[in-house]
Amino acid sequence: MVQVRMESNILGANELMARKNRNIFSREGVLAVNLMSSPGSGKTTILEKTIESLNGKIKIGVIEGDLYTDQDAKRIEQKGVHVIQINTEGTCHLDAGMVGKTFEQIPLNELDIVFIENVGNLVCPAEFDLGEDLKVVVISTAEGNDKPLKYPLIFREAKAVLVNKIDLLPYTDFSLEKIKEDIAGINPSAEIFLVSGRTGQGINEWNQWLLEEVKNKKS
Amino acid sequence: MHEFSLMSSMMDTVRESAVQNNIMQVEKIKLVIGKLSMALPDSLQFAFEALKKDELFQEAVLEIEEKEITCLCSNCQQSFMVNKNYYFVCPECASNKVEIIGGRELYIDFFEGE
Numbered sequence: 001m002v003q004v005r006m007e008s009n010i011l012g013a014n015e016l017m018a019r020k021n022r023n024i025f026s027r028e029g030v031l032a033v034n035l036m037s038s039p040g041s042g043k044t045t046i047l048e049k050t051i052e053s054l055n056g057k058i059k060i061g062v063i064e065g066d067l068y069t070d071q072d073a074k075r076i077e078q079k080g081v082h083v084i085q086i087n088t089e090g091t092c093h094l095d096a097g098m099v100g101k102t103f104e105q106i107p108l109n110e111l112d113i114v115f116i117e118n119v120g121n122l123v124c125p126a127e128f129d130l131g132e133d134l135k136v137v138v139i140s141t142a143e144g145n146d147k148p149l150k151y152p153l154i155f156r157e158a159k160a161v162l163v164n165k166i167d168l169l170p171y172t173d174f175s176l177e178k179i180k181e182d183i184a185g186i187n188p189s190a191e192i193f194l195v196s197g198r199t200g201q202g203i204n205e206w207n208q209w210l211l212e213e214v215k216n217k218k219s
Numbered sequence: 220m221h222e223f224s225l226m227s228s229m230m231d232t233v234r235e236s237a238v239q240n241n242i243m244q245v246e247k248i249k250l251v252i253g254k255l256s257m258a259l260p261d262s263l264q265f266a267f268e269a270l271k272k273d274e275l276f277q278e279a280v281l282e283i284e285e286k287e288i289t290c291l292c293s294n295c296q297q298s299f300m301v302n303k304n305y306y307f308v309c310p311e312c313a314s315n316k317v318e319i320i321g322g323r324e325l326y327i328d329f330f331e332g333e
Contacts (some may be wrong), residue, residue, distance in 0.1 A: 002331065011325055014227070
C-alpha cells in the first residue's frame with residue numbers, strides 16, 4: 001500500500017488563471033466588477049441603468065455570462081458599450097479561464113471599468129475567483145430575507161450588496177432591518193445600497209461609489 | 220451544484236498522480252472540505268460513486284473530512300468558531316475585523332493504493 005500526499009487544491013487551476021486575469025486587469029488599469037445574484041434579481045436592469053448614468057464619464061465594457069442565450073448581451077449592446085458574450089453551455093458559473101479567453105476580443109486598455117455579469121446563481125459563482133477587483137451581490141426584495149444566511153459565502157466575499165426592487169418593498173414582507181443585520185454579521189464592511197433598477201432609485205449613490213473605486217484603482 | 224465537475228477534476232488529478240507513482244488501483248481518497256465552501260459532501264460522494272467506473276477507482280472509497288468555520292480576530296488575536304448564524308464577529312472583543320482561517324478548504328489530502 002502506498003500513500004501519496006497531495007494537499008492539492010481542487011480549484012487550483014482556476015486560481016492560477018484568476019491570478020493571470022488579475023495581473024492583466026491591473027496592467028491595463030481597468031476595474032473589474034463581478035456581478036452576482038440569483039436569477040431574476042435584476043443584474044441586467046441595474047447594469048443598463050448604471051451604464052446610462054456612467055456613460056460619458058468613464059469607459060465601460062461588459063462580459064456577459066449566460067447559460068445559452070445572448071439576450072442580456074443584446075440588451076447591453078443597445079447602450080453602446082463593448083459587450084462580449086460567454087455561454088457556459090450548462091455550467092452554473094463563470095470560471096477564470098472563460099473570462100481570460102474574452103480578453104482578445106475586448107479592448108481592456110481603452111476601458112476604465114469592466115462588469116462581469118455572472119450566471120444567475122448564488123452557490124457556485126462564490127467559489128470561482130475570476131480575477132476581479134471586487135464582487136458585488138444583488139438581492140431583490142421579492143426574494144425574501146433568507147438569502148444571506150442560506151448563501152453566506154457569496155455575501156462574505158462581496159464588497160457591496162445591492163438590495164434591488166426597493167420600489168416593491170411596501171408589497172412584500174421583506175425587512176430592511178433584518179437584511180442589514182444579517183449582512184452586518186456575515187460581512188460587516190460590505191457597503192449596502194438600496195436601489196431600484198426599474199425606477200432608478202439609489203442608482204446614483206451606487207454609481208458614485210463605483211466612480212470612487214475606479215479612481216482608487218487608477219491611483 | 221458543481222460537485223460533478225469538481226469530482227471529475229479531482230479524479231483527473233488523482234489519476235495523473237497514480238500513473239506517476241505506479242499505482243494501479245486506488246483504495247482510498249481523502250478530501251478536506253470546509254463548511255463555508257459551497258461543495259456538499261453528500262453530493263461529492265454521489266458524484267464519486269457515479270464516476271468511479273474505471274479500473275483505477277472501482278474499489279476506491281472516498282473519505283471526506285469537514286472543517287469548521289474558524290476565524291482569528293485581528294484585534295485581540297482570539298480564534299473562534301462560527302456556527303450556522305454566520306456571525307463573523309469576535310465573541311471576545313466584539314471586533315468585526317476577523318480573518319477566516321478555516322472553513323474554506325477544498326482539497327485532496329492524500330490517496331492510497333497499490
